[in-house]
Amino acid sequence: MVSIAFIGLGNMGGPMAANLVKAGHKVIAFDLVAASRDQAKADGAAVAESSVTAVKGADVVITMLPAGKHVLAVWREVVPAMTNGALIIDCSTIDVESAKEAHALAAKHGIGSIDAPVSGGTGGAKGATLTFMCGGAEKAFASARPVLEKMGKKIVHCGGAGAGQSAKICNNMILGISMIAVSEAFALAEKLGLSHQALFDVASTSSGQCWSLTSYCPVPGPVPASPANNDYKPGFASALMVKDLTLAQDAAKATGAATPLGQHAQEIYKAFDAAGNGGVDFSGIIQHVRKLAGK
Secondary structure (H helix, E strand, O other), rough: EEEEEEHHHOOHHHHHHHHHHHHEEEEEEEOOOHHHHHHHHHOOEEEEEHHHHHHHOOOOOOOOOOOHHHHHHHHHHHHOOOOOOOOEEEEOOOHHHHHHHHHHHHHHHHEEEOOOOEOOHHHHHHOOEEEEEOOOOHHHHHHHHHHHOOEEEEEEEEEEEHHHHHHHHHHHHHHHHHHHHHHHHHHHHHOOOOHHHHHHHHHHOOOOOHHHHHHHOOOOOOOOOOOOHHHHOOOOOOOHHHHHHHHHOOOOOOHHOEEEEEHHHHHHHHHHHHHHHHOEEHHHHHHHHHHOOOO
């Protein structure tokens, strides 16, 4: 089994690293947060004193960090310390330009690289059912696939450097818009006296069918596994949806794309976040939609 360094052990990275341990890999983990390091140790990973120490001798390095500036800062530290010919994979969701800059940095040092943001939330991270959207050279992708398959079910090569990030922000723009649409439909149904189950039974088998409805229904009852049945605990937090919708809007502005619904979705989620709901699952946006009726 290959030796893997894993840097960034938060709500997503921690379970992902644990699944690599379960798959039989030697995992050397690092995070700035002591509690995250302790959990990684409990999950069977070796814990390094620093990110640079973690990557020395590793065949594969994986980073899972909050934003592009964090990814670039860590890569600037660790890439020069990596073994020539090793592979580095970034699973963070970041802006496309930062991803391309990270690829260029790796190439400069003879290191293969992949940007591989994920979809599936904390449940997918724990259950090893994530979808990985990958950008980078074919050879690097071929090397990354066996490792990613230990953490996910769907591994897609989207194109060259930064293509994974491009796919992720487009996908999550669809997700944010569709969740608002589903929430508005349920809020209207409530006003019309239609039960949640009746709307679900119709829409889930009709033209209104979408993932936000059938897998992540924003009202309790129809989909038992959805966060709506657990007081909207994430899942995928609303603050992260704001982040992804903002990345999509930044990309739209940079490329001259018109995304009016994406922009409006960003505004709606930003208002929900500003009201103190950043830690609420993004499907909790239905609460915001209901309140809008009183304004």
